Amino acid sequence: MRAAADLVVTGAQLLTPAPSTDTALAVAGGRIVALGTDEEVLALAGPGTERIESEGAALLPGFHDAHVHAQAGGLALGGCDLEPEHSIDGYARLVREFAARSDDEWIVGSGWFGDAFPGGLPTRAHLDAIVADRPAVLTSHDAHGVWVNSAALERAGITRASTDPANGRIVRDADGEPTGVLFDAAGELVTRLVPAPGPAERRTALLAAQRHLFSLGVTAWHDAILGAYLSLPDCLPTYLETLADGSLTARVTGSMWWPPQAGPEHVPAMLEHLRATSEAGFPVRSVKIMQDGICENCTAALLEPYTGVHPTTRGDSVIAPDDLVEIVTALDAxxxxxxxxxxxxxxxxxxxxxVEAARRRGGPAPTGPERPRHQIAHLDVVDPADVPRFAALDVTANIQPLWARDDQEILERKFPLIGDERAAWHFPFGALQRAGARLAMGSDWPVTSPDPLWALHTACTRTAPAADVHARNPESHRPAQPEQRLDLSTAVRAATLGAAEASGNETTIGSLEPGKLADLVLLDGPLTGPADLDRVRVRRTVLGGRTVHVSDAP
Incomplete structure (x- = not known):
């Protein structure tokens, strides 16, 4: 006789991620053992079975964030976190309050948006007026810019005579003086001087991130950078520690950071690093390569020049294309x-x-769960001719849907640089889906909120969630490139099974199927269409059949 289920959930709208006619689910030994009607599943219950009545609310696989920086998100929560505000006065208040309660040598934080400032960027004068007695360094929400005060510039020896580093830019005023904003690699001129958070602080941050992600229904994630980047310390030691002692319970994968300055000769060292990391307890089967920057500071690599700037400015390829072919071919092999x-x-x-060169040199791509999973994240601008190549090459489109709306920063800073023709192909999720591309959904937290319901809302409506403080302009609540919207089923799949496929663990998580791990998220209402995504919230998060979060909302 089969043992009684440990947990049964009844009266649910099951999204497996596809809509299901079943209404109930049973769990035993941390795995899903049955789906069916309420009556069929209740027949598996016993005296000790935990019973959850959903009252018609949606039950989904645990959300899977396909591109996140969890330790960085946790450090942001515990540092000078500017995320809750979107104004000069709001930022000033948060920095002032943090400085008052911190006796650290440096003021370190993140989360500012350029459009909150006249001209689209802050200055050191703004920061000097708030804190002048010690160096301050605040990373932008997109992690591609650093805002510093005069004390920090002085510590780094940055003056009007300083030259821009490769793949970076010191922003200057009309007289050539540094303004206090440093883009990409230029930020490292300062961030390398900041005392790194110690092991205990990094551990606290990662576990705080786990709690926060659980509260949003996220039970699995893929950390997009295992390594040090700008002001972000290497998170790999913290992962190894917390996985070893069992305090990190979420399903986690990651990509090892490829140093931007490294060439093909670095491949053997990278493969050895991956081998050693796997033997240490964190199997890593992918590498993160940053091939360009972002459009907002003209470091994204474009086929045709930017508009409104120097007529030859096209952005830089971080790795020379020929070297990139060699690197990817060797890794793929x-x-x-x-x-x-x-x-x-x-x-x-x-x-x-x-990827095409690697497939051509190495023969047909292997099939099954062991094949290399190649993916491209962000995809702000994709040439229409390249859209079909994602499916043809089996390259996953790793999308960050919360960015796909007309925020003030996008309208005032980004679109004038890329022009109307490219703006029409801004985040072409719909075109990629129609062309058969695999989709995986990630947040890039702490760049933007890791709330998957917010991401689903924007993916399906191309508008901002009503509660998002970073979208107060009216245009953000009108559909942006509406032809690029995703239907609800496609978007839910990208946030669950699609992300699991991209991470290579779809055989164990990502869908509600007997035999898979019982990672579940129960919402507080049904999902009948995109309009519901701005209303429902997470009621309960279950990991391996065990509740790890229950909402305290009425």
Whole structure:
């Protein structure tokens, strides 16, 4: 006789992620053992079975964030976190309050948006007026810019005579003086001086991130950078520690950071690093390669020049295309996937070209769960000619849906640089889906909120969630490129099974099927269409059949 179920959930709207006619689910030994009608599943219950009545609310696989920086998100929660505000006065209040309660040598924080400032960027004068007695360094919400005060510039020796580093820019005023904003690699001129958080602080941050993600229904994630980047310390030691002692219970995968300055000769060292990391308890089967920057500061790599700036400015390829082909071909042959950062249409094409060359040299792509999983994240601008290549090459489109709306920063800072023709192909999720591309959904937290319901809302409506403080302009609540909207079923799949496929663990998580791990999220209402996504919230999060979060909302 079969043992009684440990948990039964009844009266639910099951999204498996596809809509199901079943209304109930049973769990035993941490795994799903049955789906069916309420009567069929209740027959599996016993005296000790936990019973949850859903009252018609949606029950889904646990959400899976396909591109996140969890330790960084946790550090942001515990540092000078500017995320809750979107104004000069709001930022000033948060920095002032943090400085008053901190006796650290440096003021360190993150989360500012450029459009909150006249001209689209802050200055050191703004920060000097708040804190002048010690250096301050605040990373932008997109992690591609650093806002510093005069004390920090002085510590780093940055003056009007300083030259821009490779893949970076010191923003200057009309007289050539540094303004206090440093883009990409230029930020490291300061961030390398900031005392790194110690092991205990990094551990606290990662576990705080886990609690926060559980509260949003996220039970699995893929950390997009295992390594040090700008002001972000290497998170790998913390993962190894928390996985070893069992305090990290979420399903986690990650991509090892490829140093931007490294060439093909670095492949053997990378493969050895991956081997040692796997033996240490964190199997890693992919590498993160950043191929360009972002459009907002003209570091994204475009096929045609930016508009409104120097007529030859096209952005930089971080890795020379020929070297990229060699690197990707060698990694692919070793069974290692590549998680590309590709924002501009030229960077996206270079990434696709590298995968195509690797497939051509190595023969047909292997099939099954062991095949290398190549994916390109962000995809702000994709040339229409390259859209079909995602499906043809089996490259996953790793999308960040919360960005796909007309925020003030996008309208005032980004679109004038890329022009109307490219703006029409801004985050072409719908076109990719119609062309048969695999989709995986990630947040890039702490760049933007890790709330998957917010991401689903924007993916399906191309508008901002009503509660998002970073979308107060009226345009953000009108559909942006409406032809690029996703239907609800497609979007839910991208946030669950699609992300699990991209991470290579779809055989154990990502869908509600007997035999899979019982990672579940129960909402507080049904999902009948995109309009519901701005109303429902997470009621309960279950990991391996065990509740890890229950909402305290009435």
């Amino acid at each position: 070793a069974g290692i996937g590549v998680h590309f950062h590709g924002v501009g249409d030229r960077a996206v094409r270079e990434c696709l070209d590298a």
